[in-house]
Amino acid sequence: MDPQTAPELTPFELTTPSQTLRGWTAGAVTDSPRTPVLFVHPINLQGLAWAQVATALTGERFCLLPDMRGHGRSTAKGPFGVDAWVEDLLAVLDHFGVTRCHVVGGSLGGTLAVALADRAPERVVSIAAFGSALALAGHDLEAVLDALRDNGVRRTFEHGIPEVTVAPGTPQQIVSMIVDMTNPNDVPTVSAIWRATIDTDITNLAESIAVPALVVTGECDRTCPPDQGKAMAERLGTSFALMPGIGHLPMLEAPQPTAALVRDFLDAQEAPR
Numbered sequence: 351m352d353p354q355t356a357p358e359l360t361p362f363e364l365t366t367p368s369q370t371l372r373g374w375t376a377g378a379v380t381d382s383p384r385t386p387v388l389f390v391h392p393i394n395l396q397g398l399a400w401a402q403v404a405t406a407l408t409g410e411r412f413c414l415l416p417d418m419r420g421h422g423r424s425t426a427k428g429p430f431g432v433d434a435w436v437e438d439l440l441a442v443l444d445h446f447g448v449t450r451c452h453v454v455g456g457s458l459g460g461t462l463a464v465a466l467a468d469r470a471p472e473r474v475v476s477i478a479a480f481g482s483a484l485a486l487a488g489h490d491l492e493a494v495l496d497a498l499r500d501n502g503v504r505r506t507f508e509h510g511i512p513e514v515t516v517a518p519g520t521p522q523q524i525v526s527m528i529v530d531m532t533n534p535n536d537v538p539t540v541s542a543i544w545r546a547t548i549d550t551d552i553t554n555l556a557e558s559i560a561v562p563a564l565v566v567t568g569e570c571d572r573t574c575p576p577d578q579g580k581a582m583a584e585r586l587g588t589s590f591a592l593m594p595g596i597g598h599l600p601m602l603e604a605p606q607p608t609a610a611l612v613r614d615f616l617d618a619q620e621a622p623r
Contacts, residue, residue: 358405359398359415364445371438372423373397373416376404379446384620385475386412387612388439388451390459392481392599393547394507394533394540396422399456402605403612411616414451416442420543426535430546432465439466443473452616454478456601457574458547460565461486464586468555476619477586478564478612481571481598483578484585485551494544498537507532517570517597528602556585563588564615568596568603 359374374397379386387407389400397415404413417424418435428434439462443451452475453463460482467474497506511532512525533540563586567579576592583590593600593607600608 358408366441369419370425376413379412384411386448386451388453389415390455390462392457395531403601403609406609426539430543436465436469452476456480467559476562480566480600481574483574484553484582491548495541503540515598566591568593570597573598
């Protein structure tokens with residue numbers, strides 16, 4: 351998504367000892383007394399993947415949409431993996447003085463939301479995971495790496511997004527928008543990110559997570575299929591929701607229904623008891 355189509359978004363940049371992290375905000379910390387939201391993007395996309403959902407919450411909550419290291423406009427320097435990406439998320443929260451937040455993640459972003467809640471439970475109010483799983487092994491890593499070597503990054507995503515990622519029949523306009531958001535970095539960087547992602551397994555963390563959670567999977571998700579979403583919900587001790595006719599990226603395939611699910615869940619966590 352071109353940020354010009356989402357004028358509510360403001361770019362940010364911060365420097366840590368090892369990285370330059372960039373991303374977007376919607377609103378300001380002082381705009382609302384409600385708990386802010388940290389949106390965590392799927393693997394090989396960028397913070398703007400959540401732009402349509404975040405802007406639907408404009409005026410309601412302060413929203414953060416960072417690009418994790420190796421993605422979007424952030425530096426492509428490793429190491430890559432759950433621990434490193436959680437460090438990036440904490441750095442973003444610290445930079446904006448956000449002490450507690452809701453965490454909404456897509457795909458790997460939902461996995462990282464659980465890891466963040468384990469690492470810093472005092473900072474996470476709730477988790478919402480869309481198209482996510484606790485363990486990401488089982489994908490044909492070597493086939494992906496071969497495709498990257500043979501075809502390059504852009505062509506690999508141009509083929510993979512419509513064939514595997516989104517639901518069959520997804521409009522070409524949406525497919526093109528997603529492809530334009532994919533990782534701009536080179537084959538070695540994207541390959542390293544894939545390796546780190548496939549090695550991810552945080553199943554052992556899930557049962558210790560005490561915050562409220564929502565797990566949602568698209569009916570047509572072939573990357574993290576519904577049975578993996580159900581398993582994640584069971585481990586977290588929470589409910590599971592299925593989005594009919596949607597693939598792996600609800601925030602881009604069906605942003606308004608996704609925003610409604612997010613809004614209702616977040617509001618429920620702050621409703622008077």
